[in-house]
Amino acid sequence: MRVVLEEEVLADNNSSAKFNRDLFEKSRTLVINIMSSPGAGKTTLLEKTVSALGKEFSIGVIEGDLATEKDADRIRAHGAQAVQINTNGGCHLDARMVAKVLPEFDFDKIDILFIENVGNLVCPSGYDLGQNYKVAILSVPEGNDKIPKYPVMFRRTEMVVLNKIDLLPYLDFDVNMAIEDLEGINPDSKMLQVSSRTEEGLDEWFSWIRQAYTRNQVQ
Amino acid sequence: MRVVLEEEVLADNNSSAKFNRDLFEKSRTLVINIMSSPGAGKTTLLEKTVSALGKEFSIGVIEGDLATEKDADRIRAHGAQAVQINTNGGCHLDARMVAKVLPEFDFDKIDILFIENVGNLVCPSGYDLGQNYKVAILSVPEGNDKIPKYPVMFRRTEMVVLNKIDLLPYLDFDVNMAIEDLEGINPDSKMLQVSSRTEEGLDEWFSWIRQAYTRNQVQ
Numbered sequence: 177m178r179v180v181l182e183e184e185v186l187a188d189n190n191s192s193a194k195f196n197r198d199l200f201e202k203s204r205t206l207v208i209n210i211m212s213s214p215g216a217g218k219t220t221l222l223e224k225t226v227s228a229l230g231k232e233f234s235i236g237v238i239e240g241d242l243a244t245e246k247d248a249d250r251i252r253a254h255g256a257q258a259v260q261i262n263t264n265g266g267c268h269l270d271a272r273m274v275a276k277v278l279p280e281f282d283f284d285k286i287d288i289l290f291i292e293n294v295g296n297l298v299c300p301s302g303y304d305l306g307q308n309y310k311v312a313i314l315s316v317p318e319g320n321d322k323i324p325k326y327p328v329m330f331r332r333t334e335m336v337v338l339n340k341i342d343l344l345p346y347l348d349f350d351v352n353m354a355i356e357d358l359e360g361i362n363p364d365s366k367m368l369q370v371s372s373r374t375e376e377g378l379d380e381w382f383s384w385i386r387q388a389y390t391r392n393q394v395q
Numbered sequence: 396m397r398v399v400l401e402e403e404v405l406a407d408n409n410s411s412a413k414f415n416r417d418l419f420e421k422s423r424t425l426v427i428n429i430m431s432s433p434g435a436g437k438t439t440l441l442e443k444t445v446s447a448l449g450k451e452f453s454i455g456v457i458e459g460d461l462a463t464e465k466d467a468d469r470i471r472a473h474g475a476q477a478v479q480i481n482t483n484g485g486c487h488l489d490a491r492m493v494a495k496v497l498p499e500f501d502f503d504k505i506d507i508l509f510i511e512n513v514g515n516l517v518c519p520s521g522y523d524l525g526q527n528y529k530v531a532i533l534s535v536p537e538g539n540d541k542i543p544k545y546p547v548m549f550r551r552t553e554m555v556v557l558n559k560i561d562l563l564p565y566l567d568f569d570v571n572m573a574i575e576d577l578e579g580i581n582p583d584s585k586m587l588q589v590s591s592r593t594e595e596g597l598d599e600w601f602s603w604i605r606q607a608y609t610r611n612q613v614q
Contacts, residue, residue, distance in 0.1 A: 213433040214516045214545060215537025242517065243546050265547050267517035292524050295544075296421060296484035296517055297433045298461065317536035317559065318434025325514070326433060328484050340536065346565060 192271035196306025212313035214295030233287040263320035268299035323357035406552035415525025422502035431532035433514030452506040453523035542576035561590040
């Protein structure tokens with residue numbers, strides 16, 4: 177299934193998000209929008225995910241960055257189709273940018289599409305891309321105060337991945353406080369603790385994706 | 396010297412930035428706009444700076460955050476005057492927000508004003524606040540690719556502080572590559588290597604501030 181874009185689809189973010197969502201539902205593609213600060217580990221988590229799940233699922237990735245094709249290249253090295261969007265200074269992806277690159281995928285063949293947003297803990301949270309799930313990555317070196325300080329992001333996610341837990345011995349980060357802060361601001365969101373580097377906790381992340389995929393097939 | 400704001404000052408960012416700059420020049424206040432990703436260590440660096448230089452200079456701090464008074468409280472605990480701006484979801488400070496809080500300072504008594512921007516490696520770079528210097532903090536755990544991936548920020552700074560160098564033994568970060576990337580994109584910018592946590596390298600940062608202050612008095 178290849179996408180044809182009509183002009184009205186691109187009229188505004190809501191029209192584009194609806195177009196994207198309708199397409200994803202029709203093709204039963206699970207779509208996950210991954211957001212975080214720069215350097216929290218979005219691309220590394222996706223590299224590990226593509227490596228681990230690439231035989232079970234056909235995976236596509238959209239990479240959002242201000243500049244460079246670096247992240248798409250990293251994903252392609254693991255065998256998944258990756259399309260790079262350069263926002264040329266823009267601080268987030270919007271549904272129109274996503275809609276415009278959808279024709280590059282064959283949706284009969286894509287089970288899961290990850291959208292890696294621009295590294296930014298503020299702006300991406302305001303833009304519906306038509307995804308099934310919004311995942312925020314928080315990394316241990318960013319410190320304990322980020323959930324209350326960036327409430328707009330953490331209030332709207334279905335899942336928070338706490339990454340770089342291998343650095344916990346070297347830093348003052350209180351995991352329980354982070355869990356409590358998230359429960360206070362967004363009781364429906366879960367938190368997984370992982371290290372993409374050491375792969376600790378990644379099995380739980382993969383299980384969550386498998387369950388989300390299955391739920392999406394049944395609905 | 397206390398500030399009186401007229402309505403036309405707030406007409407747009409350029410008018411407000413000019414108003415701020417004129418005031419800072421008249422009072423010979425050195426003003427440094429500090430920008431970085433969330434969690435790169437802006438507030439910790441400022442805490443150490445206020446502690447170390449607070450007897451030499453009268454220091455004021457403006458703290459920009461989406462929500463909470465946490466950062467201003469941290470600065471106040473070290474004896475400096477701190478004024479918190481909450482952007483209520485806004486992804487950067489602009490010159491108007493800064494102009495509006497300037498009446499809270501007595502500029503006859505402020506030698507150095509630090510403005511800690513919202514944690515965001517994209518949006519703050521586009522807004523002149525009327526400062527003398529723009530400093531970007533990059534932290535080791537964010538990884539080696541940030542300078543080419545966020546060129547808009549690093550192209551416009553006078554100084555980059557590479558923070559959290561105490562974590563270099565635990566991470567794959569190539570300091571020389573970061574220096575080369577910065578030279579390639581912005582040959583006029585310097586890079587200092589520090590750890591606010593262990594205080595390694597901070598003396599160079601303090602020296603740079605002292606020299607900037609002296610230059611600003613002479614001009």
